[in-house]
Amino acid sequence: MKQEYVHYLxxxxxxxxxxxxxxxxxxxxxxxxxxxxxxxxxxxxxxWNVREAAILSLEQGFTSYTANPGLLELREEISKYxxxxxxxxxxxxxxxxxxxxxxxxxxxxxxxILNQDDEVLIVEPAFVAYAPLVSVAGGKPVAISTSPENGxxxxxxxxxxxxxxxxxxxxxxxxxxxxxxxxNKQELEKIAEIVERYDLLVVSDEIYxxxxxxxxxxxxxxxxxxxxxxxxxxxxxxxxxxxxGWRLGILAAPKELVEVMLKIYQYTTMCxxxxxxxxxxxxxxxxxxxxxxxxxSYRRRRNYMVQMLNQIGLSCHNPGGAFYVFPSIRSTGxxxxxxxxxxxxxxxxxxxxxxxxxxxxxxxxxxxxATSMPQLQEAxxxxxKFIKAKSLV
Amino acid sequence: MKLTxxxxxxxxxxxxxxxxxVETIALMAVCSEETVKETLxxxxxxxxxxxxxxxxxxxxxxxxxxxxxxxxxxxxxKRGVGFDEVAERIARFPEVSSxxxxxxxxxxxxxxxxxxxQEIAAFVSEKLSPIxxxxxxxxxxxxxxxxxxxxxxxDGGDKDRRMVVTP
Numbered sequence: 042m043k044q045e046y047v048h049y050l051x052x053x054x055x056x057x058x059x060x061x062x063x064x065x066x067x068x069x070x071x072x073x074x075x076x077x078x079x080x081x082x083x084x085x086x087x088x089w090n091v092r093e094a095a096i097l098s099l100e101q102g103f104t105s106y107t108a109n110p111g112l113l114e115l116r117e118e119i120s121k122y123x124x125x126x127x128x129x130x131x132x133x134x135x136x137x138x139x140x141x142x143x144x145x146x147x148x149x150x151x152x153x154i155l156n157q158d159d160e161v162l163i164v165e166p167a168f169v170a171y172a173p174l175v176s177v178a179g180g181k182p183v184a185i186s187t188s189p190e191n192g193x194x195x196x197x198x199x200x201x202x203x204x205x206x207x208x209x210x211x212x213x214x215x216x217x218x219x220x221x222x223x224x225n226k227q228e229l230e231k232i233a234e235i236v237e238r239y240d241l242l243v244v245s246d247e248i249y250x251x252x253x254x255x256x257x258x259x260x261x262x263x264x265x266x267x268x269x270x271x272x273x274x275x276x277x278x279x280x281x282x283x284x285x286g287w288r289l290g291i292l293a294a295p296k297e298l299v300e301v302m303l304k305i306y307q308y309t310t311m312c313x314x315x316x317x318x319x320x321x322x323x324x325x326x327x328x329x330x331x332x333x334x335x336x337x338s339y340r341r342r343r344n345y346m347v348q349m350l351n352q353i354g355l356s357c358h359n360p361g362g363a364f365y366v367f368p369s370i371r372s373t374g375x376x377x378x379x380x381x382x383x384x385x386x387x388x389x390x391x392x393x394x395x396x397x398x399x400x401x402x403x404x405x406x407x408x409x410x411a412t413s414m415p416q417l418q419e420a421x422x423x424x425x426k427f428i429k430a431k432s433l434v
Numbered sequence: 435m436k437l438t439x440x441x442x443x444x445x446x447x448x449x450x451x452x453x454x455x456v457e458t459i460a461l462m463a464v465c466s467e468e469t470v471k472e473t474l475x476x477x478x479x480x481x482x483x484x485x486x487x488x489x490x491x492x493x494x495x496x497x498x499x500x501x502x503x504x505x506x507x508x509x510x511x512k513r514g515v516g517f518d519e520v521a522e523r524i525a526r527f528p529e530v531s532s533x534x535x536x537x538x539x540x541x542x543x544x545x546x547x548x549x550x551x552q553e554i555a556a557f558v559s560e561k562l563s564p565i566x567x568x569x570x571x572x573x574x575x576x577x578x579x580x581x582x583x584x585x586x587x588x589d590g591g592d593k594d595r596r597m598v599v600t601p
Binding site: 060062065066069070075077079080081082084168169170218337341342344345348349391393414418 | 447451458596601
């Protein structure tokens with residue numbers, strides 16, 4: 042930033058730190074032959090029927106705006122989908138917004154509920170956008186650290202410790218990026234008691250809800266008794282349907298909140314792209330068998346990764362969802378930044394150092410297994426060589 | 435035959451790539467290598483796993499190109515044995531690479547491979563048509579393979595276009 046512009050900038054933006062992922066992106070992009078376990082998106086291309094529906098939409102000339110919250114036809118499909126999959130009831134007319142990715146849903150939620158210095162509790166390690174989005178909306182992110190002894194799950198006691206008079210909301214993400222940990226019904230119910238007691242809201246990021254690998258069914262926070270009225274539910278097409286680049290998210294909430302959010306949305310965004318909404322309709326109508334096939338494929342790769350990482354000496358808990366494993370590299374004596382940087386330079390395997398997801402991520406690395414089996418096998422071979430060469434374990 | 439969830443899982447892993455090692459299958463399906471070996475033996479014995487062929491695009495190999503034809507065959511079924519007797523007879527010819535009984539306008543669908551068009555013509559006129567109960571044949575020559583057994587032959591459209599590190 043040139044010096045002469047600094048005095049124009051808002052303090053909020055000046056204080057905002059760029060994501061620590063950027064550095065690894067720059068480094069890895071400058072190298073040849075890198076195997077990347079650093080990618081936060083599916084390795085599948087969007088199923089053809091969905092792509093074809095968007096192409097058809099363009100061919101037919103659907104290039105205009107749609108209603109602010111999205112095509113009613115799409116919201117009806119979303120409503121059915123949320124009901125069938127997660128047993129939550131949202132009315133298509135006034136409780137659903139099709140957002141530009143779940144990230145925009147987060148932004149909308151925070152701008153809608155936060156006054157200056159209102160606090161939002163964020164369970165860490167956490168997705169890199171959470172805290173900055175709270176700050177940009179004028180709020181104060183308050184981190185709650187979790188650890189692998191608890192499977193990176195937050196406990197009610199940890200939440201209660203951080204609650205102050207300014208606490209407005211808790212941000213939950215299950216399954217979590219980067220740890221892959223999930224919260225089951227009983228665990229959510231315990232959190233719900235606190236939410237009720239302290240009269241809080243919950244922003245529930247459920248973007249990875251389709252990617253859970255254990256037998257027990259996924260529980261949405263909005264499906265917990267008494268929590269429907271207190272939940273801003275975020276979901277989307279990116280992860281489960283392999284549609285990251287489409288930028289289509291789902292926001293569902295009580296209609297009083299949606300009404301207010303739409304005030305912001307109509308001025309900032311107007312609507313999600315028309316032709317892409319047609320693709321999303323096709324995804325919900327005829328795309329579910331593909332979701333199941335992708336889930337099965339991720340499950341196999343997770344099983345492989347967790348066991349192999351433990352075998353080569355990086356202790357790794359078994360995550361219930363998403364497509365990340367979050368092994369500890371403490372036994373190596375390196376910081377996560379050193380580990381990731383040396384691994385990249387010496388063995389050309391890109392991982393993301395855990396500290397970029399919050400302080401409690403220090404000592405861990407995030408490895409995405411959304412990459413083909415041969416690539417995973419080669420990456421693990423290189424990681425084993427790296428650890429041996431340094432006699433790190 | 436009813437299989438367990440784990441047996442089906444092992445089949446699905448193999449269906450994608452049969453060269454995958456027993457060790458890797460065991461890790462992916464979360465079981466012991468012994469279990470994988472026993473399961474494979476059992477599924478082979480029961481002819482659920484029929485064989486482990488490799489999908490090869492011979493059209494790319496000089497001197498190895500083959501001509502493929504699909505033949506629709508009408509036959510008169512025989513009392514007591516239906517279509518099975520004549521189908522089994524046709525299936526024994528080594529040049530027949532697949533044979534299905536179909537619903538609709540004809541009865542048997544044959545895929546046949548040969549070195550030349552003459553070879554295929556000879557098969558139809560000298561071996562297939564003279565078979566008792568074969569009423570008629572219609573031969574279609576295959577011009578180009580785009581997809582076979584769920585696999586695209588030229589998969590240029592689905593390259594990994596992701597950025598190397600993303601949040």
